[in-house]
Amino acid sequence: MDLTAAGLASRVVRELGSRADELIAEVERGLRRELPELWDDPGIARMVAENVADHIAAGLFGLEHAIEATLIEPPPADLDRSRRLARHGIPLGTMLRAFRLAQTIVLDRLLAEMPRFTDDVELTSAAARHVIATAAAYVDRTSEQGVAAFQEERDRRLQWRLSMVNEAGVRIGTTLDIARTTQELADYAVERFADLVTVDLLDAALHAHEFSTEGPLVLRRTARAPVSDDGPEPVTQELHTCPDGSPEAHALITGRPAKHHGDAAGAPRIHSTLVVPLRARGVTLGVARFSRHRNPDLYDDEDLLLAQEIAARAAVAVDNARRYSYARATALTLQRSLLPRGAPRQSAVEVAYRYLPAGDRVGVGGDWYDVIPLSGARVALVVGDVVGHGIHAAATMGRLRTAVRTLADIDLPPDELLTHLDDIVLRLSGETSDDVDGEAAGDLGATCLYAVYDPVSRRFTLARAGHVPPALVTPDGTAEILDLPPGPPLGLGGVPFEAAEFELPEGSLLALYTDGLVESRDHDVDAGLARLRQALVRPAPSLEEVCDHVIETLLPTRPDDDVALLLARTHALGAGQVATWDLAAEPAAVSRARSDVSRQLSDWGLEELGFTAELVVSELVTNAIRYGRPPIRLRLIHDRTLLCEVSDGSSTTPHLRRARVFDEGGRGLLLVAQLAERWGTRHARRGKTVWAELSDSAELPLSAFTQA
Structure with a gap:
């Protein structure tokens, strides 16, 4: 019986099959030499070795039994292995090179064995063409299927990563609090791809100082999200120095992330770690460390990219919170420096006062109060509110308070004083509208209540410019809201102000305040005024305790707007x-x-x-x-x-x-x-x-x- 090309190929394969282990080992050596990245991860290396053995066995079986290349069944786990390579971040080109390299090594061995079975050159050539065609067809078909599965998994992973990043953008940075923002980063990462997360911020960045690589790197632990049976450990925000040469120090200095495998120092259970710097707007803020000890998979390049993107989102949120905290602290410092440091010495009234800034989301406002001694033993009581929030509102408040004190020093009546103050607000509004940087541009508005009390005549004269009216509690315990001509807010111009005068019994209690005390999203002004009257009539041993009781009653939580409260108990000169x-x-x-x-x-x-x-x-x-x-x-x-x-x-x-x-x-x-x-x-x-x-x-x- 004449030997055919397929028969010769079958004999060669049958002979080589007895030494298949040697062939598999040779292919593995070639892959290790040409594609070392496939052997970095022990799990991937084991999978590659299994895939090499399965493909060689399938190919040799098809050649031995003269099966059509299109009918040779690839290994059942082949597509799953391609998807795993995609999940691990192995490039598609690496997978295709592995197919071709293995094909070349196997073909070289098969072609080298053929001359041992026949001297017929034509038959050997025909058998070689048969083997090459069958191997090429098999490799092409399996690689196409593998590429499709690989690309499908890559697309799915990309969509997953995008959804993760989008979700991180929603869940991280919900407030302008730095500690809470970093804790949101840690909590989210633990839920998704890490077993242990720590976030450390540079202490210099928290205090708005420039980052310097000279000297020790002082970090503040602001977030930690461990996975343990006992629950998360509390974060005390302790300071610590980053060791020289550590992964964290390298990330902070170079600004580049890194992944590390193996036991971490001080944490032998941790087998894979990502260290990612937190950078936003060109400024290094800190470093985040993502570790695995329960998840057996090592971090790969895809995980590192995901951690970078999430950390970048978190860094922007932290930088926003840092900038806001700095601006808010500056505005608060400015505002408190512009408010009275203490009550001046005078005999007309006993005073107590409180100022409460609004919640973090709103920012510092322009509320103010003042007590100004006047000639004739009289005293002026002032409460005002500048429209808006932020450092510009605080600065405007300071300018208006200075203007009021200047006008009060020349003993203008309340209605005339508000008229002059209205002119000043109009001029300031014109200046801000011409502001070239645009930060303070816009209409400037304010409200103000100016009152003068004379302890000799016990006359109380006051006028208001769009401000809420004061409350009065007489010595017999009767509380009322004084009925005053409303007057327009400051900054409108052209409308006169009208003063009202009352004669007060000695020991009367006056309450001047801003609208943030009586108005909120939960109730209207009328309800707030009713609660204010009830709080003022409650007996208290001192005016300070009355002040505290009013604040606790009307503002059980952080106010939505700034609040200024000024209480005055009148005295009389006999x-x-x-x-x-x-x-x-x-x-x-x-x-x-x-x-x-x-x-x-x-x-x-x-x-x-x-x-x-x-x-x-x-x-x-x-x-x-x-x-x-x-x-x-x-x-x-x-x-x-x-x-x-x-x-x-x-x-x-x-x-x-x-x-x-x-x-x-x-x-x-x-x-x-x-x-x-x-x-x-x-x-x-x-x-x-x-x-x-x-x-x-x-x-x-x-x-x-x-x-x-």
Whole structure:
């Protein structure tokens, strides 16, 4: 029987099949030499070895039994192995090279064996062509199927990775809190692809300092998500130094991620680790470490890419939170520096106050309060609210508070003061609209309540510009919201403000506040005002406790808006502390005024101020007689200091000037300014009042009369 090409190939394969182990070992050696990446992972290396043996066995079986190449069955696990290579991140080209390299080695062995079975060159050539064609067809078919399975798995993995990254973008960075953001990263990674995650941030980055590779790298542990039977361990945010040469140090310095296999130092159960730096906007913020000890699979390049993408999302969220925290802290510092450090010394009212910034999502606002001592033992109470939030609102608040204090210093009535303040807001709004950087651009608006209390007359005069009205609690426990003309918000212009006046019993409680105290998403303003009245009437041993009770009752949680609260309990100056004289518009009234002042100071036990007070009163009364108009009135107020006031019917404001040696006049107000701690002029509807505040530390300055 003549030997055919297929028969020769079958005999050669049958002979070689007895030494199949040698052939498989030769193929493995070739793959290890040409494609070492397939042998880095023990699991992948074992799978590749099994696949080589199965494919060689299938190919030899088909050649031995002369089966058509299209009918040779590939190994049952072939497609699953291709998918596993895709999941492990092995490139498609590597898989195809492995097919061709194994084909070449097997064909070389088969062709080398053929001359041993026949001397017929034509038969050998025909058998060689048969073997090559069959092997090529088999390899082409199995590689095509493998490529399809590989690409299908790669597409599925890509979709999975994209969905993971998208989900991470939703779940990481839900707040602007740095610790919570890093913990969200750790929790998410543990759920998806890690058994243990730690996140360490550079302490310098947390404090807005530049990252430097010089010196030790100080890290703060901000998140940890271990998988253990006892549950997650608490994070105490302890500081630690990153060891030189460690994977974390390398990632921080180079900015490149890395994967490591084998037992980790101090954690022998961990067999695979990813170390990924957290970088955002060109700044290194910290490092995240993802480890496996329960999952037997080692991390591959696909896992590293996924960890990088998720860490990049988390780094942006951390950087946003870091920038927001820094900006918020700056705005809070600015705002608190612009608010009163303490209540000024005055006798008209006892005050207590609170300021609460809004929640983290809203940012610092422009609420403010102020207590301003005025002439005549009076006091001004101010509460205001700048529209908007952030550092610009805080800065605007500071400018408006300064403007209010300046206007209050010239003793403007509440309605006139708000009119001037409205003009200032209009000018500021024009400046911000022209801001070239655009950060502060936009309409500027504010509300304000300005009130003046006089402890002598117990008169309470106030006006508001779009602000919520104050609350009043009388000594008998009756609480009400004062009915005031509303007035437009500041910044509209062209609309007048109207003041209201009330006479208050001594011991009345006044509550001035911003709308954040009584208005929220849970209830309207009317409900908030009702709760405020109930909270104010509750008895308390001190005004501070009343303040605390109001805050606890109306704001059980973090407020949605800034809140400023100013409480004031009124006092009155009795008849024994105030002395008043009506004076005739004649020179002789000056000596009578000095005598009256001397007697009154003796009655009050202030003889040591007698000489100074007589000099000041003489000058003020003389000026009123010479330059003013009747009626002329002298008033002394015995408060923390001695207040001297002379009123007349003229609206002309006296001005201080320095008299020369040969000038006959001009030294009166200079003398008053030298003797008094403070002095000034306030205007009324009719006339004016020139006042001076004296204390026992006042001395007669001879330099006022000797300078040329």
